[in-house]
Amino acid sequence: MRIATILALTVISAIPLLAQDAQSLPAPPDVVAVPFYLDSSASQMKKLSAESFNNKNPTPGVFTMKQSIEVKGAASAFRIPIQDKIVFVYDAVTTPRLYPFVVNDDKRKFEYGKVSVRGSTPIDGLPISISRYKEKAFQFSSDQPLNPGEYAIVFGDHIYTFGVDNKK
Numbered sequence: 001m002r003i004a005t006i007l008a009l010t011v012i013s014a015i016p017l018l019a020q021d022a023q024s025l026p027a028p029p030d031v032v033a034v035p036f037y038l039d040s041s042a043s044q045m046k047k048l049s050a051e052s053f054n055n056k057n058p059t060p061g062v063f064t065m066k067q068s069i070e071v072k073g074a075a076s077a078f079r080i081p082i083q084d085k086i087v088f089v090y091d092a093v094t095t096p097r098l099y100p101f102v103v104n105d106d107k108r109k110f111e112y113g114k115v116s117v118r119g120s121t122p123i124d125g126l127p128i129s130i131s132r133y134k135e136k137a138f139q140f141s142s143d144q145p146l147n148p149g150e151y152a153i154v155f156g157d158h159i160y161t162f163g164v165d166n167k168k
Contacts, residue, residue, distance in 0.1 A: 028137030067113035076161035101150035
């Protein structure tokens with residue numbers, strides 16, 4: 001009985017702390033299908049910009065052809081310092097996809113599909129986890145910490161880019 005009472009008091013005393021954390025997070029975005037970087041240190045949402053891109057013709061292989069996206073410029077203007085978990089918040093029913101870019105000179109490129117005589121197969125990109133954000137939106141993050149480099153978030157037919165810098 002004593003343990004149950006102590007446990008109940010512990011849970012009741014933790015409720016105000018949990019409510020404070022939820023209130024300190026910024027409100028969800030009011031823009032649909034645009035990812036926002038959740039900067040928890042500043043308690044702000046920072047909107048990523050869409051970049052124009054070229055859908056490259058499939059590169060022939062022996063039995064398959066690879067489909068790719070190419071973006072001009074060696075780096076995104078949107079920079080994020082390296083951290084264990086980078087979180088993005090969005091309001092849409094479309095599932096985002098996260099891809100690492102391969103950078104060559106002044107172009108960034110990633111492959112998103114393979115085409116063969118049997119049909120097309122999407123290339124999934126990096127594994128992500130999606131959950132609710134404040135009951136009105138969603139948040140996602142990579143299942144593994146992102147290494148320094150350039151990345152793309154794909155929402156339908158829009159590409160949003162960001163870079164992860166080595167500095168914390």
